[in-house]
Amino acid sequence: MLVRAALLVALGCFVAALPGCGGETTQQTETFRVALLTPGSISDGGWNQAAYDGLERVERELGARVSHVETKSPAQFEEEFRSYARDGFDLVFGHGFEYQEAAARVAPSYPETVFVTTSGNTVLPNLAPMVFELEQATYLCGWLAAKLSSSGRLGAIGGVDLPSIRSTFVAFRAGAEAARPGVSVREVFLGRFDDVPAAREAATALLDEGADFLIHQVNDAGRGVFQAVQERAAKGSRVYAFGTNRNQNDMAPDVVLASAVLDVPSAFVEVARRVESGSFRAEPIRLGMGEGIVSFVLNAGLSGGIEAPVLQELAALAAKIRSGELQVPRGNF
Amino acid sequence: MAPGEIHALLGENGAGKSTLMNVLIGLVRPDTGSLCVAGAEVVPGPWSPRAALRSGVAMVHQHSTLVPAMSVPENLCFGAATAPVWFRPARERERVERLAGSFGLDVPVDARVEDLSVGQRQRAEILRALDRGARVLVLDEPTAALTAAETRALFPALARLRDRGVALLFISHKLDEIREIADRVTVLRRGRVEATVSARETSATELGRLMLGHEIPPLARAARVAIEGRPPALALRDLEAPGSREAGRLRGLRLEIFAGEIVGVAGIDGNGQRELEEVLAGVREPVAGEIEVDGRRVRPGVRSLRAAGVAHVSGERERGGLVPGMSVAENLAVKSSYDGGRLFARGLYRRPAARENAIEAIRRFGIDPPDPDRDVATLSGGNAQKVAVARELASGARVLVAVNPTRGLDVGSARFVHEQILALRDAGGAVLLVSTELDEVLALADRVVAMVRGRFFDVARDTDTARLGAILLGETSVGDAA
Amino acid sequence: MKERLRVLASPIAAALASIGIAVGVLLALGHAPLGALEALVRGAGGSPAAWTGTLQKSTPLLLTGLAVALSFRCGVWNIGAEGQLYAGALAATFVATRWLPADGGAWLVAPVLVAGALGGAGFGALAGWLRAARGVSEVISTILLNFVAIQLVAYAIQGPLQEAPRAYPQSDPLPHGAMLPALDRLHLGVPLALIAALVVAFLIDRTAVGFRLRAVGHAPEAARFAGLSPERLGTLALALAGGLAGLAGAVELAGMTGRLYEGLSPGPGYTAIAVALLARLAPLAVIPSALFFGALANGALAMQREAAIPSVATQVVQGIVILLSVGFALGRLSLARERVPSEGEA
Structure with a gap:
């Protein structure tokens, strides 16, 4: 009996929904409409959450209508791009390199919609990747490290050996070379991004080899790097570390000298603004210090110990990078 | 059934003994009719295994339902509504021994159930039912798995239970056992009570006739025809x-x-x-x-x-x-499923042929119901x-x-x-x-x-x-x- | 006939009833249920494009659902459709990007699909071998092998099978000829999966091998006494199931993504169990069952897109619908059993 009742209710829902089943609808609206596809949950406290924060800011700051979908598998990408494009969205973000293939298949059919992937290298008239120039900040890290190093040895600890990770180290090395030719930079890759003990061990090993400045690219496992440096500093050594991606200065205020910070939400706002204003061009959208997306943040508690001339030189270098006068070398990918 | 009676239930396979048993112990709710335990009408009414146990009806299953890795006292406490919160081995052992002694059901109290003989397990099972306050015991073919000696040991114990006022419903296929132990016999045939007769005053032939509806002729056997001189078969x-x-x-x-x-x-x-x-x-x-x-x-x-x-x-x-x-037809075919016989020609299962084959077997052997797909x-x-x-x-x-x-x-x-x-x-x-x-x-x-x-x-x-x-x-x- | 209708009606009733309950859940989570459900239904099948999406999502579910149904019918508790799917996709990627000519014609599709099926079958047979030779429970081994397959894929796309530019953890794109031909984005995998359902149904019901597999599935000991080897047939069942799941991997690869990525299958392998159970392990019933789950997944995306229901909420709704429909279907199963006379009517 209950079953029959439930069946009727459910059937009713179906029938009620049926008149809504029109053909394909192509809505043209005045409002700017922005959609986001993320490969994972937007409550992950990291990659996907940053993108969603960006989308919310786009909604707030540009008054856009926004929509978000969490795609479960690469097989879903194309259909979701298509759905948004068909619905007349002006801009669709695919938050990851893995979206470029599907976007490239969809983009030609919907020239009115702009597709932007977070990182990637596929470019079409209405498809481009946004590329974060974190290298600009890691270049400054390398420069400052080499300036201050007493041993002339620096260390870099990476998670997975990805081109994007390696590229930040390329810039770090270049910065160091610029400050002090012949400086040594040792790179270590852990193979994963979440292994705090491994990061700590690798950092200790680099310190044992004489490195006195360490940069890392292991996300939150950077905690392990900071711990190792703190232990060494407690023994009286003058050793420091750099934070990356977000401002990690407060994670170990006594040893984190500066952070190379990437502001992903602002990047989304920046791209959306460009698309809305019609300044989108079919080329990788490079977002760095000049756009205010990447920044180099000194730890105010420690910067006092740096000689004024060095600080002035650093500021001048940063200004050159912002203005585009200085092109920071980066990995080719 | 009266208290202090051993009442046998006799019937062919499919006569309805299991169903009746399941009704008694609350697994099946009867559609109509009533059931009274100790003068109180329990059906119609909420009838479930729990209710059955409460009214004092318990079953001793053919296969042991005790936990093999536990001792008898542990088994008795396990799952009992009256089980104490703390299990005190010495106290429980003593209690079980006392209980066993009072009913003359000799059970080792220290050994684990898995180490007991079939007969001992059965006694333990009966003990558990009594421990839970059973006044009506349903015994499902209690002698099927027992040796002759164990059976002989069981019967006096059952008689003692009867004398203590427990009503026993004894299900068996063995006519001589029924005649030995039971007071009265109810014969079921095709879901109906055929007759309720005195066990001792009714001959085995008569019981067989009641059960089958016709007399059983003695088994005819020809003289031995073994052919020697050839290698053994x-x-x-x-x-x-x-x-x-x-x-x-x-x-x-x-x-x-x-x-x-x-x-x-x-x-x-x-x-x-x-x-x-x-x-x-x-x-x-x-x-x-x-x-x-x-x-x-x-x-x-x-x-x-x-x-x-x-x-x-x-x-x-x-x-x-x-x-x-699997169906009757499929079971008749299963052993030829690998030798590519008629029913499995060219690697396919020939369902129509298998069904025909089954219909023939059903006819020849009188399989009931005559449904090859059952x-x-x-x-x-x-x-x-x-x-x-x-x-x-x-x-x-x-x-x-x-x-x-x-x-x-x-x-x-x-x-x-x-x-x-x-x-x-x-x-x-x-x-x-x-x-x-x-x-x-x-x-x-x-x-x-x-x-x-x-x-x-x-x-x-x-x-x-x-x-x-x-x-x-x-x-x-x-x-x-x- | 009436009984047949009843059997058919119960899963449908279950599915519809659970959607009714989803309304309550949406209300409880503070979302307007009618708009959300409308988006769900419209997104699942309200337009030709929605149907395309639903069919695309149903296809791997159909193949993996068949894999689970087949193995469960044979008494093998294969929880490894997920891993077998990955193994198939991995094998297909290897063959397509390393062995086949990049400029080959449409014939490339055949070796890619075959490689997928064989890869999955081999992976399934591995669990079968562990079970037959070492007595390792297939429940444990198939679950663990899922992780092995997932990590193998992760390794492959960062190592030996990584794209030539080595920029991203992804494989090279499949040669054009290896991509499944598609008609309005409905690729060849869709009819292929339907054919697979027919083949599996035929195999189980009409062949000697299927007969033996069924016998082992019902009662391995009885089958052993009847001359069948539960070990060998169990391995065969796992290999066949693996083949189907592996084919699903190849179809996703060659029909949808065109490259091997991590997370190619975020759960069709596990969802497949629900698909198979809802179909009560009947191969032909897996078709509507997979379609239902595919529609649900597709509709859930539309709920996010159009009704702005966050993905976590759509997942709760999806989970409840799945749980209820499967539970309902299984509940009916046991009810149906109770009606027949119990064993050994003594």
């Missing part, structure tokens, strides 16, 4: 195989069975019968010795034995190769066994290994199986009949060997039952290895 040569328990290990079995004879293997469960069955069915690998059929060596294995013409019927459905969940799991024991027998005989086998072939069957079905075995012998087949039912072995076999601790012992033709019992219990080493 089935020979075991110093067969050895590991046992699932030490007592079951096969220790150099030697036996020859000729065409036209039935050799009976008598023995108490657990002396190697299962292992022997498994070796001859092909699922247990012997470690030494050989099996010969018609003088030719046969590689052990289900398929090779079957190809050599050895058929196998078992009292347990699964061991008999009956697949529950799941064998839903057939009564007798009809399922008919399916197994039909399949084995249809293969044209000349050698039949029958192990407890009538276990759990009612008189009519058992008789049918016996007739089929005799018919095979009379047609020149050889039969190895392994059974824990001494009566069955003595009634059918031309020659009897005893199986004790994995060995065969010859039994002389004129050995009386008492002496045979002693041999089986391994008390005397009468006769030498066969």
Whole structure:
């Protein structure tokens, strides 16, 4: 009996929904409409959450209508791009390199919609990747490290050996070379991004080899790097570390000298603004210090110990990078 | 039923005994009618296993429902509504001993249930029911798994329970047992009460007639027709195989069975019968010795034995190769599913042919209900066994290994199986009949060997039952290895 | 006939009833249920494009659902459709990007699909071998092998099978000829999966091998006494199931993504169990069952897109619908059993 009742209710829902089943609808609206596809949950406290924060800011700051979908598998990408494009969205973000293939298949059919992937290298008239120039900040890290190093040895600890990770180290090395030719930079890759003990061990090993400045690219496992440096500093050594991606200065205020910070939400706002204003061009959208997306943040508690001339030189270098006068070398990918 | 009565319930397989039992213990709600326990009408009313237990109706199952790894006192406390929060071993042991003593149900209180004999487990099971306040005990074929000696020990205990005012509903297929222990007998046939009669004043023939609706003629058997001079139809040569328990290990079995004879293997469960069955069915690998059929060596294995013409019927459905969940037609076909026979030509299952085949078998063996698509799991024991027998005989086998072939069957079905075995012998087949039912072995076999601790012992033709019992219990080493 | 209708009606009733309950859940989570459900239904099948999406999502579910149904019918508790799917995709990627000519014609599709099926079958057979030779429970081994397969894929796309530019953890794109031909984005995998359902149904019901597999599935001991080997047939069942799941991997690869990525199958392998159970392990019933789950997944995306229901909420709704429909279907199963006379009517 209950079953029959439930069946009727459910059937009713179906029938009620049926008149809504029109053909394909192509809505043209005045409002700017922005959609986001993320490969994972937007409550992950990291990659996907940053993108969603960006989308919310786009909604707030540009008054856009926004929509978000969490795609479960690469097989879903194309259909979701298509759905948004068909619905007349002006801009669709695919938050990851893995979206470029599907976007490239969809983009030609919907020239009115702009597709932007977070990182990637596929470019079409209405498809481009946004590329974060974190290298600009890691270049400054390398420069400052080499300036201050007493041993002339620096260390870099990476998670997975990805081109994007390696590229930040390329810039770090270049910065160091610029400050002090012949400086040594040792790179270590852990193979994963979440292994705090491994990061700590690798950092200790680099310190044992004489490195006195360490940069890392292991996300939150950077905690392990900071711990190792703190232990060494407690023994009286003058050793420091750099934070990356977000401002990690407060994670170990006594040893984190500066952070190379990437502001992903602002990047989304920046791209959306460009698309809305019609300044989108079919080329990788490079977002760095000049756009205010990447920044180099000194730890105010420690910067006092740096000689004024060095600080002035650093500021001048940063200004050159912002203005585009200085092109920071980066990995080719 | 009166308090202090042993009331037997008799009926063929499918007569409705299980259903009635399930109603009594609350598993099945009756559609109409009423049920009174101790003067109180409980049905109609909320009737469930819990309610049944509350009103004092408990069941002693055929198969033990005790936890094997626990002792008897632990089992009694386990799941009891009145169980104390803290289990105090000494106190519980003493309580169980007192309880056991008062009912004359001797049970070891320290050993784990898995180490108890079948009879001891059963007593423990009865004890548990009494411990939970049962005033009506339903005993489902309590003697089916017992040896003669254990059965003899059980009956006085039941009598004592009766004298203490417990009402016992005793379900059995064995007419002589019923006549020995029960006060009254209710005979069920096709879901109706056929009659309720006094157990002692009614003859076995009369009970059989009530149960079947017609008189059972005595089993007709022709004189032995074994043809010697030819190699034995089935020979075991110093067969050895590991046992699932030490007592079951096969220790150099030697036996020859000729065409036209039935050799009976008598023995108490657990002396190697299962292992022997498994070796001859092909699922247990012997470690030494050989099996010969018609003088030719046969590689052990289900398929090779079957190809050599050895058929196998078992009292347990699964061991008999009956697949529950598959239809009668499919079960009749299952053993030919690998030899590309008529039903499986060109790698396909020929359903229409299999159904026709089944319809023919149903007609010939009187399988009821006559539905080739019926799941064998839903057939009564007798009809399922008919399916197994039909399949084995249809293969044209000349050698039949029958192990407890009538276990759990009612008189009519058992008789049918016996007739089929005799018919095979009379047609020149050889039969190895392994059974824990001494009566069955003595009634059918031309020659009897005893199986004790994995060995065969010859039994002389004129050995009386008492002496045979002693041999089986391994008390005397009468006769030498066969 | 009436009984047949009842059997058919129960899963449908279950599915519809659970959607009714989803309304309550949405309300409880603070979302307007009618708009959300409308988006769900419209997104699942309200337009030709929605149907395309639903069919695309149903296809791997159909193949993996068949894999689970087949193995469960044979008494093998294969929880490894997920891993077998990955193994198939991995094998297909290897063959397509390393062995086949990049400029080959449409014939490339055949070796890619075959490689997928064989890869999955081999992976399934591995669990079968562990079970037959070492007595390792297939439940444990198939679950663990899922992780092995997932990590193997992760390794491959960062190592030996990584794209030539080595920029991203992804494989090279499949040669054009290896991509499944598609008609309005409905690729060849869709009819292929339907054919697979017919083949599996035929195999189970009409062939000697299927007969033996069924016998083992119902009662391994009885089957052993009847001359069948539960070990060998169990391995065969796992290999066949693996083949189907592996084919699903190849179809996703060659029909949808065109490259091997991590997370190619975020759960069709596990969802497949629900698909198979809802279909009560009947191969042909897996078709509507997979379609239902595919529609649900597709509709859930539309709920996010159009009704702005966060993905976590759509997942709750999806989970409840799945749980209820499967539970309902299984509940009916046991009810149906109770109606027949119990065993050994003594």
